[in-house]
Amino acid sequence: QVQLKESGPGLVQPSQTLSLTCTVSGFSLTSNSVHWVRQPPGKGLEWVGAIWSGGSTDYNSALKSRLSISRDTSKSQVFLKMNSLQTEDTAIYFCTRPARGWFAYWGQGTLVTVSS
Amino acid sequence: DIQMTQSPSLLSASVGDRVTLNCKASQNINKNLEWYQQKLGEAPKLLIYYTNNLQTGISSRFSGSGSGTDYTLTISSLQPEDVATYYCYQYNSGNTFGAGTKLELK
Numbered sequence: 001q002v003q004l005k006e007s008g009p010g011l012v013q014p015s016q017t018l019s020l021t022c023t024v025s026g027f028s029l030t031s032n033s034v035h036w037v038r039q040p041p042g043k044g045l046e047w048v049g050a051i052w053s054g055g056s057t058d059y060n061s062a063l064k065s066r067l068s069i070s071r072d073t074s075k076s077q078v079f080l081k082m083n084s085l086q087t088e089d090t091a092i093y094f095c096t097r098p099a100r101g102w103f104a105y106w107g108q109g110t111l112v113t114v115s116s
Numbered sequence: 117d118i119q120m121t122q123s124p125s126l127l128s129a130s131v132g133d134r135v136t137l138n139c140k141a142s143q144n145i146n147k148n149l150e151w152y153q154q155k156l157g158e159a160p161k162l163l164i165y166y167t168n169n170l171q172t173g174i175s176s177r178f179s180g181s182g183s184g185t186d187y188t189l190t191i192s193s194l195q196p197e198d199v200a201t202y203y204c205y206q207y208n209s210g211n212t213f214g215a216g217t218k219l220e221l222k
Binding site: 037044045046047060061094096100101102103104106107108109 | 117150152154159160161162164165169171172203205207210211212213214215216
């Protein structure tokens, strides 16, 4: 079955770089896109960006200058890197996959706290 | 960027009530709208895609409608397990979520 699982550091210092991994199973990254969506504690959802089945990427315009999404298809992993982190980047980061709708399958999310 | 405005932000209703949640786009989004349900501590769940298509496995008491800038999610008979926050999402131009409607039991 389709599964996605996020992993990452949990705590990142301000101005540092965040690196997250989404490990997927039950489908191929060369046939499906993977998106990142984040949610600050107690707040709403924000689309972060995506890597498409062909390997191209799209980013939230507000984050584009700080964001990079890549993948390793042999390991079934998608990577998110965001630099110059600030406290407002504190959020639960989800990876998600389309099926009919844009975000049909979700990981459980990983909380990233930006704090010194 | 397209802005999505959900109303009300908080809705209290009784079991069995017919409930209507609203989502208004700042410009025409050509029915490119989805609805998500998020229960406390869980990842969101896709309910409706392309305005009025029920996702597989979702109860038929959920339905969606709308066009242009105005969209609605309706729960025909509210159940206790429907307590959640509901988000609309547009992908017509960019990718934008509404701020959510929190649905609680009266």
